[in-house]
Amino acid sequence: MSTRFTEGAAAYDKNGRSYTVEEVDGGMVYCIASNGVESEFPEESLMNEVEWTTRSDGRRDGAYARIKQSRAYHPAVVGVSISAAEKMLKHGENLFPGLLDFIAFSTAARVLRESHEEELVARLSIIKCREVFDSVPPEVRVSCLAKVLGVAPEKLAGGADLGDNLLRAMIEKGIDAAAFDEFQDRPRK
Known part of the structure; x- marks a missing residue:
């Protein structure tokens, strides 16, 4: 055997x-x-789980560079001020702890799926996805958040001045609640 x-x-x-x-x-x-x-x-x-993971770690690590260079992290963001973007990101994270981790991971997963590398999604590191996310300007991060929520980036950044209840409703309307809840159970590695 x-x-x-x-x-x-x-x-x-x-x-x-x-x-x-x-x-x-x-x-x-x-x-x-x-x-x-x-x-x-x-x-x-064939390769078993350990052999496959060892083999694909190099591809996975290279994936973060490809994610950072993708169109998702280089959109033409117009009409979003840096201060409004920073305020929106901070306010959103305060209302929904883990929201920015979720957006970073979701953006990375979308990039990998679009580049036909879906097998790498399950092994993405939340910490590394967040490092890529945090390395781009705030207006680009708001653009990523807006993409997941299905709203225009300038409208989302403008929502930074909304009260907690209106902003919470705006995020809850756009976010996939089941995916966000499932993500919250994922180990942060």
Whole structure:
């Protein structure tokens, strides 16, 4: 019996497709894909979870540079003052602790999905996503927040002077509450 693959464990091919191991016999690994298609591979052509994570760490670390260089972090922001943007970001984070972490992570995940690197999303570091987010000017950060909320950046930045209840309602209307709640349970690593 193979020590690299156990029944029910994840196995990855060279392209990063994930399979669930059903059986290992005679150097062959019998797997099932998430869509239900059964496949068999020679054991040496697959990687287990540890091998895949080790292999893809370099790609994941390089992903943060690609995220920072993406269009999401270089929009043409017009009509948003730096002071209004800073005030909005601070006010939003005070009303919804973890909001800016969520926006940073959501923006990074969107960039990876758009560049067909969805397999890296599950292993994104919230801390590193936030570092990328915090490294850009406040008006760009407000633009990222506005994109997630589905509002114009200048209207969102103008909301910095709204009272707590109006701003809370504005954010609650645009944010995916289920995704935000699920994100709050994610370990901050």
